[in-house]
Amino acid sequence: MKRWAGAAALGLLAACGSTVKDDPNSQASLDKLYVEAKEELSTGAYERAIKLLERVEGRAAGTVMAQQAMLEMAWAQHRSGEKAQALSTLDRFIKLHPSSAGLDYALYLKGLVNFNEDLGFFGRFAGQDISERDQQASRDALQAFRELVERFPQSRYSEDSRIRIDFITNMLARHEVHVARYYYQRGAYVAAASRAQTAVTDYQYAPATEEALHLLAQSYEQLKLTALRDDALRVLRKSYPSSQYLPGNEPPARSWWQFWRS
Structure with a gap:
């Protein structure tokens, strides 16, 4: 009887120990879940990793581990092509953790998601100037x-x-010049001047500003706004004294394919 009682006691202790160890709400269980998520990330199994990281974030709410899980989740979403979800996760992180040590990385990743989205689109259309498409992702x-x-x-x-x-x-400066050129070639001189002015004002140190000033002067010439034309030429001459766009010089020749694309 004593032997049975002792064995029963040992069995109870073992069962209790097993229960604590396997408790899904324990720190050990949470750590194991996080390690599993990291392993999935390392192998490129992003969808599986995202699901595990969502569980980690929920169970570790209010901790540094939850913050780390959110950042790694955003990275996994980005890598799996889920741009909207990645940006949503990052915006939520920035709102919830404005003083987090990982805030700089969150901002960097947010920029990277939008930056790579533009380059990915560009890669699918060989030969198309990336400045010629909508630039909202680039602005973000x-x-x-x-x-x-x-x-x-x-x-x-x-x-x-x-x-x-x-x-x-x-x-972005090239994009504004591209649109200004498009409007100018179609006789929409007010619109051309507006887009050229945007390039000059917002991106004054970009190389495309030279052509923007040229288009601005040409547009004002067509609109009979001689004072504004002269101002644009004055800035062009001062900023680019050797510019081929100055009066008396021909603008750089455009290749046949550039004319075809216009």
């Missing part, structure tokens, strides 16, 4: 990268963000 990326650089100038992501800012700025 620029805003995120600028906020990162301004708020976290010493962040490990700031240097790369500055490079991307320059690239996007030049691309």
Whole structure:
């Protein structure tokens, strides 16, 4: 009887130990779930990783682990092509954790999602100038990268963000010039002047500003606004003294395929 009682007691203790160890609400269980999610991420199983990270975030709410799970979830969504979901997760992170140590990475990833979305589209249409498509994603990326650089100038992501800012700025300036040229060639001189002015004002240090000033002067010439035309030419001459767009010089020749695309 004593032997049976002892065995029963040992069995009860073992059962209790097993219950604690396998408790789905325990920290050990949560850690195991997180490790599993990381393993799925490392193998590229993003959909499975996202589901696991959602569970981690829910169970670890209010902790640093939950923040990390959100960031890794956004990365997985981005890698699996779920742009809208990735941006939604990042916006939620930024709103819920404005003082998080991972905020700079959240801003960087937000910029990257929009930046890569544009490049991905460009890659599917070989030969099309990326500046010729709608640029809202680029503007959103620029805003995120600028906020990162301004708020976290010493962040490990700031240097790369500055490079991307320059690239996007030049691309957006080219886009405005492309649209201004389109309007000018079709006789919509007011619209052409407006888009050229946007390029000059918003992206004054971009290379495309030279042609923007040229289009601005041409548009004002067509509209008989000689004073404004002269102002545009004065700025063009001062900023680009050797410009081929100045009166007396022919603008750079365009290739046959550029005329075809116009």
